[in-house]
Amino acid sequence: MNAPHIKDCVLLIDKPTGYTSFDTIHSIRKKLKVKKCGHAGTLDKFASGLLIVCLGWTTRLVPFFMGMDKRYIATMQLGVATDTHDSEGQVIAKSNAQCTLEDIESCIQTYFTGEIMQAPPDYSAIKINGKRSSDRVRKGESVAIAPRPVHIHKITVLDYDAKRSQLTLDITCSKGTYIRALARDMGLRLHSLAHVIALRRIAIGNFSVAETMTMEQCVELSHKNIGDMRGIYTPFRALEGFGLIAVKQDSLIKIKHGKLLSYDDITHETGSDIFRVVPEGTEHLVALAVKDEKGYRCKKVFIEELDKIGTIK
Secondary structure, eight states: OOOOOOOGGEHHHOOTTTTHHHHHHHHHHHEOOOOOOOSOOOOOOEEEEEEEEEEEGGGHHHHHHHHSEEEEEEEETTTTEETTTTTTTTTEEEEHHHHHHHHHHHHHHHSSEEEEEEEOOOOSSEEETTTHHHHHTTTTOOOOOEEEEEEEEEEEEEETTTTTTTEEEEEEEEETOOOHHHHHHHHHTSSSSSSEEEEEEEEEEEEEEGGGGGGHHHHHHOEEEEEGGEEEOOOHHTTEEEHHHOOGGHHHHHHHHOBBBBBGEEEEEEOOSEEEEETTEEEEEOOOEEETTTTTEEEEEOOOHHTTTTTTO
């Protein structure tokens, strides 16, 4: 999808293994010479797959992408635990417990379907008194992160190699779910141990890894080839699952000054919950709004975009 300006758009990147999410956005920021660049959902260094990257003022959309459900393909090694619950950690325990496919499917159905309580890994970016939990652990400190509710929508067993004790799952889950913690807990429920040896994120909300560009393609972006590349979205198109209201041109001033939009200001409405706000006849995202009994109240206003419309004073 074409973007009007490469420095104010949303990119879908296929992050390779061996790079942190920060490495990825640092490279993009440097190569594309953008001041603002942020990602919507960390992928661990050993993991690959879909990373949503927001450039310029679209970094203000990050919280909306963060709230979307995620889908992963994860391979777990049963019988071995590491301190980080993934293949980059140190082995801390082993188990000879044997599991059958029936054991695994019963475990998933009983303990890992719907809302569950999950304690994030000690090696995580969660902050404890302003400092990352992982940094505290590396310095020898003990941490205690309270379990929190997450929602597992679906887990499907894709493959189980009993001889190698390796299990591959297709997991759809809510925001805040740690697949490493899921492996840890599943191993314990199977009276064994487990850690993640391969992880790929294949979807965030309606976005698919099939729509992404590679890092090599991303850093070569230019205005000449933007229209020919997948993985580039305007802010309007990036939030396509949201509702939509079109606003009369002479009513846009209300948005700029934080006033309520009345029903008389609107020429078109579709959807519900959160609405994209555009000037009538355009796909120019100027705000996000919610509806109440009096009209539409803008929760986020993108002044940068309003200022591009010359009729607004």
